[in-house]
Amino acid sequence: xxxxxxxxxxTATEGAIVQINCTYQxxxxxxxxxxxxxxxxxxxxxxxxVLDGLEEKGRFSSFLSRSxxxxxxxxxxxxxxxxxxxxxxxxxxxxxxxxxxGTKLIIKP
Amino acid sequence: xxxxxxxxxxxxxxxxxxxxxxCEQHLGHNAMYWYKQSxxxxxxxxxxYNFKEQTENNSVPSRFSPECPNSSxxxxxxxTLQPEDSALYLCASSQDASGGANEQFxxxxxxxxxx
Numbered sequence: 567x568x569x570x571x572x573x574x575x576x577t578a579t580e581g582a583i584v585q586i587n588c589t590y591q592x593x594x595x596x597x598x599x600x601x602x603x604x605x606x607x608x609x610x611x612x613x614x615x616v617l618d619g620l621e622e623k624g625r626f627s628s629f630l631s632r633s634x635x636x637x638x639x640x641x642x643x644x645x646x647x648x649x650x651x652x653x654x655x656x657x658x659x660x661x662x663x664x665x666x667x668g669t670k671l672i673i674k675p
Numbered sequence: 676x677x678x679x680x681x682x683x684x685x686x687x688x689x690x691x692x693x694x695x696x697x698c699e700q701h702l703g704h705n706a707m708y709w710y711k712q713s714x715x716x717x718x719x720x721x722x723x724y725n726f727k728e729q730t731e732n733n734s735v736p737s738r739f740s741p742e743c744p745n746s747s748x749x750x751x752x753x754x755t756l757q758p759e760d761s762a763l764y765l766c767a768s769s770q771d772a773s774g775g776a777n778e779q780f781x782x783x784x785x786x787x788x789x790x
């Protein structure tokens with residue numbers, strides 16, 4: 567079966583750095599996405615990785631290792647508004663997105 | 676503003692009711708999706724339309740019936756639902772249903788409660 571694993575919840579301090587991990591086992595791989603979802607709102611796109619390595623976009627970076635079936639989302643200089651759920655999703659061989667259950671990130675002052 | 680709108684935002688219905696959810700995208704996209712989001716569970720893909728043709732139906736019960744009259748509009752018709760169908764129903768769109776950095780844009784969702 568297909569599976570995406572990510573921690574259920576993480577806590578971090580304002581101004582700090584946090585890394586949210588995602589491991590996957592899917593039938594084929596055609597890219598990995600990270601989305602942010604604030605409570606009661608729609609998920610919004612953060613990043614896309616299809617090749618190994620690090621993609622940096624401002625305070626957010628996303629890393630991919632296809633051989634290990636592993637990705638992480640790195641958030642720097644955390645702000646209170648970063649409190650949200652972070653969803654990892656992999657596009658499989660049928661070009662369908664397989665989603666993780668999301669990681670709820672709590673930022674404390 | 677995501678460019679994808681959904682109505683209604685909240686819906687309470689009995690198990691014998693018939694209702695419809697509406698989604699509209701203003702992004703010029705060719706693919707539209709229905710997802711179900713339950714608490715602490717992964718997003719579940721229900722239906723995919725690519726260029727108005729249904730390409731996926733992930734073993735969704737027949738009490739959910741999609742309709743895509745054109746590339747901008749998507750409906751989900753509901754009838755004789757069960758309490759376990761209570762969830763957030765999200766609509767999304769993308770340029771098309773292929774590869775590449777072809778991210779999906781989501782609407783705000785309809786919070787459905789079945790009594």
